Amino acid sequence: MKIVLDIYGGDNAPDAIFDGAIEALKENDKIELVLVGKQEYLTRRMESVDENLKSRIELAFAEEVIENEEHPSTAVRRKLNSSIVVGCDLCKTRDDCGAFVSAGSSGAVLTGALLKIGRIKGVLRPTLISTFPTVVGGKVLLADSGANVDCKPEYLKQFAIIANEYAKHHLGLEKPRVGLLNVGVEPGKGNEVAKAVYEMLKELPINFIGNVEAREYLSGNVDIIISDGFAGNMLMKGTEGAGMHIMKMIKEAIYGSTRGKIGGLFLKKPMMKIKNMMDYSNYGGANFLGCSKLVVKCHGSSKPRSIKLAIIETYNTMLKNIQTYIDKAINEVDISAN
């Protein structure tokens, strides 16, 4: 199965994306890519690609780019020759294309996926699942991290079902601990949506551990956090921001004095480890799960390394056949889907 890669998504496109693609092909010789972008650029870059990699690269030309400022659904409807639309169409129509990866405008990628690739039958809204490392060494999934900003309780119920399948089959967790993001741990807390979702999650055949507060995100006490995309986005970016700002303060403390510099030398290794953990550019991308093909949204500021990681991660997810499990779980477990 090939991965369709949007060369024109993100702040550092197209070079960072192209370079990341080549790195991924070098690192895993099973990966095959369809690169989508402007003909002139792709043709020129391909000239200097090693011959042994070329056989695993297919080109698809798209001469338009959807910018971040554009209204997503208008752009997807009008720019039919954009890398996002062409890429999604390829995924939809070709059986040998299993995934679409882009670092472009979040709204446009998700709209393109919804309108062009389409949902798995029964899925009300696909959910954007972000993965973050915890302080105890594991991972925590956040569903939804920003795709669905206005949610009905039924959507969040399905986010839980979808994320649960992903955690089981991709992360290999037998009984993922699923928590509902809320303002307090007691049942009955929260806004109207959270209160309704709480009652729904209790009834699902999942390991629902109740409400969790935002402070628990990195604790390792929960594997999957369920939220509407608006509050989830605040949790994710608030955490990223705090990490970024604290690491900046530490850097200033270290470089601000001779004492600091000496201390910094002794603590270099563990500090780098913490910095890397908090650096979201080290994580490939977020999975937009619930579409009939895998869709992966990379960070807009992605550099070659994060694109490489995202492609390799997407390849591994593709092997697990997550779509089939989601289809089964949604249509067997969730009667509201039928």
Added chain:
Amino acid sequence: MKIVLDIYGGDNAPDAIFDGAIEALKENDKIELVLVGKQEYLTRRMESVDENLKSRIELAFAEEVIENEEHPSTAVRRKLNSSIVVGCDLCKTRDDCGAFVSAGSSGAVLTGALLKIGRIKGVLRPTLISTFPTVVGGKVLLADSGANVDCKPEYLKQFAIIANEYAKHHLGLEKPRVGLLNVGVEPGKGNEVAKAVYEMLKELPINFIGNVEAREYLSGNVDIIISDGFAGNMLMKGTEGAGMHIMKMIKEAIYGSTRGKIGGLFLKKPMMKIKNMMDYSNYGGANFLGCSKLVVKCHGSSKPRSIKLAIIETYNTMLKNIQTYIDKAINEVDISAN
């Protein structure tokens, strides 16, 4: 003007609250307190209080305590002899009581304030405003940080007006930069509420700087962040949690090896500074503004020091007569209030 203090609020009550009260009285000899709590406890503790402080302490007895697990409005309606209800009643009925301070159940404190003390005329919903330090040395206000979890756009519009007055008159900012918490900076982003609020804030006579992402919370690029209480709570606690977890990892890095310990010695001072900045127990409390008296909610885990800080801060806020400014701003600026 006296401050009414709930002795029975929080995890460390009543001792931590009583001790904090005494410390505040010692630190500022203008402060006068009404301590609300069980007669037996208060009478016993008063025996060992310095004579010169006693004249600034009044006692009010309340034999019941509202627990965190209780449903706020039911508890406030039924436990009429609880410290929260008695304290709020005192504020309502006595002109010489200007503020109510509690570290008790958030829901009960806010419900008590709403039902017993009441709102300033024209205020749709009082808002819980939390203050956090920024990395550039200033402060950032978050309105709402968890009191109003289901919001209409009109509420957030008023949160902006209220927080703007607070920032001007209490923090002394001439033109506070007001940002709307959102999933992206471009106009048109966000959920239905955020989109509607954006249009409203544009029309207000405030320094509205547009949408801000959660990553900006500690940056110092914004003075006031407007949000519904659900998403705001995720931002606040997500940031606190990230700070707590990162500091824990750093501590482990320092104590985990001899090299680390040496490095830690050299970096002790700046690290303590960062730790203190991220430690929310160093901040007095959150203001629930829009009620006819000041209402301050302290952290449930408050220790004597945070209670002391909250009392002193409340006293200073009381001097500024914030209520009058809010009343004027709401009723002059916001026609939806009339």
